[in-house]
Amino acid sequence: MHRSIGIRHPRAVSLYTRELLVDGYKKGIVVTEGLIAHGRGEAFDYLLGEQTTEFAQDAIRTASAALLLANYPVISVNGNSVALCARQIVELSKITDAVVEVNLFHRSKEREIAIEKELRKKGANLVYGVGSAASSTISELQSDRRRVDPQGIYKADTVLVPLEDCDRTEALVKMGKKVIAVDLNPLSRTASAAQITIVDNVVRAIPHMISEAKRLKDTDRGVLSQILQQFSNQQNLSQSLQIIRGGPNGRSTEKQ
Ligand code: ATP
Ligand code: MG
Numbered sequence: 001m002h003r004s005i006g007i008r009h010p011r012a013v014s015l016y017t018r019e020l021l022v023d024g025y026k027k028g029i030v031v032t033e034g035l036i037a038h039g040r041g042e043a044f045d046y047l048l049g050e051q052t053t054e055f056a057q058d059a060i061r062t063a064s065a066a067l068l069l070a071n072y073p074v075i076s077v078n079g080n081s082v083a084l085c086a087r088q089i090v091e092l093s094k095i096t097d098a099v100v101e102v103n104l105f106h107r108s109k110e111r112e113i114a115i116e117k118e119l120r121k122k123g124a125n126l127v128y129g130v131g132s133a134a135s136s137t138i139s140e141l142q143s144d145r146r147r148v149d150p151q152g153i154y155k156a157d158t159v160l161v162p163l164e165d166c167d168r169t170e171a172l173v174k175m176g177k178k179v180i181a182v183d184l185n186p187l188s189r190t191a192s193a194a195q196i197t198i199v200d201n202v203v204r205a206i207p208h209m210i211s212e213a214k215r216l217k218d219t220d221r222g223v224l225s226q227i228l229q230q231f232s233n234q235q236n237l238s239q240s241l242q243i244i245r246g247g248p249n250g251r252s253t254e255k256q
Contacts, residue, residue: 014042014050017084017203024083028114031106034080037163044184045201047244052208055239056200062231063160063180063196064096064212065224070158070178073098074128078105081162081202082115087122088206089162094123095213098160101129101152105165107144128152140171161194162202169193182206186240197233199240 009015021038024030052060067073075089075098082089093100102115109131116127134147136154145168148154159172162182166189172179173193181194182205191197198205216224 013203014045017201021080021083024079027083027118028111029118030079030083031111033106034078034083038080041163041184041201044186044199044244048184048199048240049243050201052200052204053240053243055236055243056198056205057208058231059196059198059233059236060200060205060208061212061216062227063198064209064216065219065227066158066178066180066196067092067096067098067160067209068213068216068219069221069224069228070096070098070156072156073158073160074152074156075100075160075162076103076153076164077101077115077119078103078163079111079115082118084203085162085206086118088210090119090123092206092210092213095210095217099126099128099152099156100124101149102127103129103134103145103148103153103168105143105145107147138168138171138175140174141167143167161190162206164190164194166190166193186237186244191237192234195233196231197237199237 021030021035025035073096075093077089077100089100100119102112104111112130116130119127129149129152133149136148136150138146138148145165153159156177158178160180161169164181169179169181169190170193179194180196181190182198182200182202183191184199184201185191186199
């Protein structure tokens with residue numbers, strides 16, 4: 001962490017997280033638009049008290065069960081998610097036997113390679129969706145996000161999309177896939193289009209998913225299915241929104 005921030009600063013973690021994105025930008029992983037998108041997330045995180053709520057924890061448990069139940073799970077990554085938690089994404093992929101695929105709104109060969117390099121540096125053996133490997137198309141989409149790997153997202157039954165673009169979430173759902181989103185904004189179109197939305201910061205959500213996936217790994221499939229059946233995304237989103245509005249269990253007013 002930068003010396004000038006100091007661990008006693010009330011926004012220390014938030015400022016450190018910004019530094020990760022700025023470093024990612026300097027490495028060619030993050031684009032300027034990604035820095036702005038993070039700002040939208042930060043505002044919601046502030047209102048959530050910058051902590052994983054009990055409702056997010058519920059969604060995290062359900063998402064971990066969904067990944068473990070999947071026949072072919074894929075973790076789709078963009079620049080921001082790799083800048084913020086590449087190591088954790090790789091660890092989660094190993095625990096859940098999920099493929100990691102690069103999928104970018106602002107695609108360029110250099111950026112794909114920079115992201116792949118970072119993921120490999122953090123322990124990934126295989127990175128899907130880079131260069132000509134992204135040869136399949138999601139026909140409903142206009143942006144570069146339409147280009148997917150036939151051995152990855154195209155084939156997946158369950159896709160985890162940290163920091164997603166709404167149109168693609170909708171398209172993936174229409175293709176019959178189960179979509180797990182991580183989005184701090186419970187009002188976003190991504191949040192309502194996904195079947196499981198984790199309203200939490202990726203920097204907290206992914207490490208929590210690692211713990212849950214480790215805990216649930218040897219659990220009976222029937223029990224995992226029950227976790228999924230008991231979960232209502234719509235209700236979970238309203239509960240998160242209630243916290244943002246400062247409801248009965250809302251965030252502490254002591255926070256600065
Ligand atoms: P949508 O297109 O789904 O309606 P949006 O237009 O509000 O959403 P985008 O700008 O397309 O959102 O993407 C940024 C989204 O990512 C925002 O919803 C923001 O809350 C979320 N976000 C940004 N940073 C983080 C983070 N670190 N952790 C979790 N979510 C984040
Ligand atoms: Mg959007």
